[in-house]
Amino acid sequence: MKKVKNLIVGCGLSGIVLAERLAEDKNESVLIVxxxxxxxxxxxxxxxxxxxxxxxxxxHVFHTNNKEVWDYLSRFTGWHNFMYRVKAVLDGREVNIPFNLDSLHKVFPPKLAEKLENKLIEKFGFNVKVPILELRKSQDSDLEFLAQYVYEKVFLGYTVKQWGVKPEDLDASVSGRVPVYVSRDDRYFQDKYQAIPEDGYTKMVERIINHPNIEVRLNTxxxxxxxxxxxxxLIYSGPIDEYFDYxxxxxxxxxxxxxFREYNKPYYQSGPQINYPENYDFTRSVEYKYYLDENSEKTVVSFEYPEAFVQGKNERYYPIPDSANQELYNKYLNEAEKNPNIYFxxxxxxxxxxNMDQxxxxxxxxxxxxx
Ligand SMILES: Cc1cc2nc3c(=O)[nH]c(=O)nc-3n(C[C@H](O)[C@H](O)[C@H](O)COP(=O)(O)OP(=O)(O)OC[C@H]3O[C@@H](n4cnc5c(N)ncnc54)[C@H](O)[C@@H]3O)c2cc1C
Structure with missing residues (x-):
């Protein structure tokens, strides 16, 4: 029987970081499957x-304010600095997301846009993200109108597609957090560090696990x-419910x-990511050559059609955060805590x-x- 100090299930970001630390810092043997x-x-x-x-x-676009995480990963990769800019098609026009002052001017007639801009700056200041819940509370009919516009156009359609929910089942506290960004900053994230590994994520991963104490077995x-x-x-980064046989x-x-679709032309769309809250069954289209600024006569775009996870059919992507699921997860966590040598x-x-930094x-x- 093969003996190893640490068995790690899952060669994703969680598994490889733990493997590297145990191998390098503790000088222990690690097998990742x-x-x-x-x-x-x-x-x-x-x-x-x-x-x-x-x-x-x-x-995947890396972004973080966590310097420890940034410094850690920087030991294994150089970075291609990249500030993510996302657009959404609202009323047929591409506008910045988060919805900002420039978005206002794209979708509304000049006088109305100017009035809204002045009211927003006067009431909330500049370079601030104002949740639409706050706009709704303002008792100003123009700002309430703006809140309703952003709710319907930016949030509602996208969320219904992404989570497969009915509009009436949406939690008001969640939708209320959708921001209007009183700013001309058109970046999707405001984090201090935003970048893509310059040789790609896989090369970074290979360097993290390239250690004499680490063995990797794939297809296992x-x-x-x-x-x-x-x-x-045992460090387990697979599904906790599966481990306990459901x-x-x-x-x-x-x-x-x-x-994924390949197009026989240099570019397909105006930027790396376009969201479609209102049109089509997909939520967003992403054009990959923008990320590392790659040159090619052709281009590749992915279209995302959200669906429920079904075992054997597709991949687990997004845990669904609601109280019933949290309760179910807690039952598994209680089981997990009975064995001190297993870490989920x-x-x-x-x-x-x-997110990757988390x-x-x-x-x-x-x-x-x-x-
Ligand atoms: C569509 C999408 C887009 C994202 N975009 C971003 C982004 O732009 N920026 C960002 O910061 N984050 C993004 N993320 C989040 C990012 O993907 C995660 O933070 C990260 O991949 C999590 O790593 P992990 O190791 O926990 O999980 P995973 O990457 O899922 O790794 C788990 C591994 O365990 C293996 N495994 C599971 N069960 C078993 C088993 N029984 N036996 C053997 N192996 C098993 C799986 O095959 C898998 O390789 C995105 C996530 C998704 C789904």
């Missing part, structure tokens, strides 16, 4: 035949090898049918949506706890 045929989990990317870097599981399900390996510590029931997820982590182990931060924090 992943059922997929490649490393990196959902951040896996590859260069296609046209030299365009494709994100197989949907577009945990259930296939668990009786063949003797380990002291004994309390299945945790639901949203998934995506990602359709990551998007599937914690049943929590994490994933790394969570893994580093768990490492400190283990240490």
């Amino acid at each position: 992943d059922k997929r045929a490649h490393v990196g989990g959902n951040i896996y990317d590859y260069k296609d035949k046209n030299g365009i870097t494709i994100h197989q599981y949907g577009p 399900e945990f259930s296939q090898i668990k009786d063949e390996i003797e380990y002291e510590r 004994k309390f029931g299945e945790l639901p997820y949203r998934s995506l049918d990602l359709q 982590v990551g998007r599937l182990g914690d049943y929590k949506y994490y 994933t790394v931060a969570r893994a580093l924090e768990l490492y400190k706890k283990i240490k």
Whole structure:
């Protein structure tokens, strides 16, 4: 029987960061298994035949204010500085998202746009994000009109498609958080660090796990090898409900049918991401060559059709955050806490949506706890 100090299930960002820390900082042996045929989990990317870097599981843009996370990853990659700009088609026009002062002028006649702009700046100041809930509370009919416009045009259609919910079931506290950005800043994120690994995510991942104490086995399900390996510590970044054989029931997820299309022209759309809250069944189209500023006569675009996660059909993408699911997850967490040598982590182990920086931060924090 093979002996290893740490068995890590999942070669995604959670698994590899823990593997690297245990191997390098604690000088312990690590075996990572992943059922997929490649490393990196959902951040896996590859260069296609046209030299365009494709994100197989949907577009990934790194952004963070967490310097520890930024410095940690910077040991394994150089960065292509990249500020994400997203547009949405509202009433047939491409406008900045988050909806900002320039968006106002794109969708409204000049006098109305100017009036709204002046009222927003006067009431809230400049360079601030104002949730539409605040606009609604303002008792100003113009600002209430703006709140309703943004709710209907930016939030409602997109959310109904993304989460497969009925408009009447939407939680007012969530929709109320949709912001109007009283600013001319047209970036999607305002984080201090925003970039894409200059050689792609997969190369960064390969460097993180390139360590004499780390062995990786791909195409390997945990259930296939668990009786063949003797380990002291198990770190599990797969689905927590699956580990416990779904004994309390299945945790639901949203998934995506990602359709990639190649076009025989240099560019397909005006920027990397266009959202379609009102039109079509897909939520957004993403053109990959923009990310690393790659040159090609052709271009590749993905279209995202949200759908429910179904085992064997598609991938688990987004945990669905509601109180019933949280309660179900807590039952699994109680089970997990009975065994001190098993650690659940990551998007599937914690049943929590994490951006990449949060994933790394969570893994580093768990490492400190283990240490
Ligand atoms: C569509 C989409 C877009 C995103 N865009 C961004 C973005 O722009 N910016 C950002 O910061 N974040 C983004 N994210 C979040 C990012 O993908 C996650 O933070 C990160 O991938 C989580 O890593 P993880 O290791 O926890 O999970 P995963 O990457 O899912 O890794 C888990 C791994 O475990 C393996 N596994 C599971 N069960 C088993 C088993 N039983 N046996 C063996 N192996 C198993 C899986 O095959 C998988 O490789 C996005 C996520 C999605 C879904």
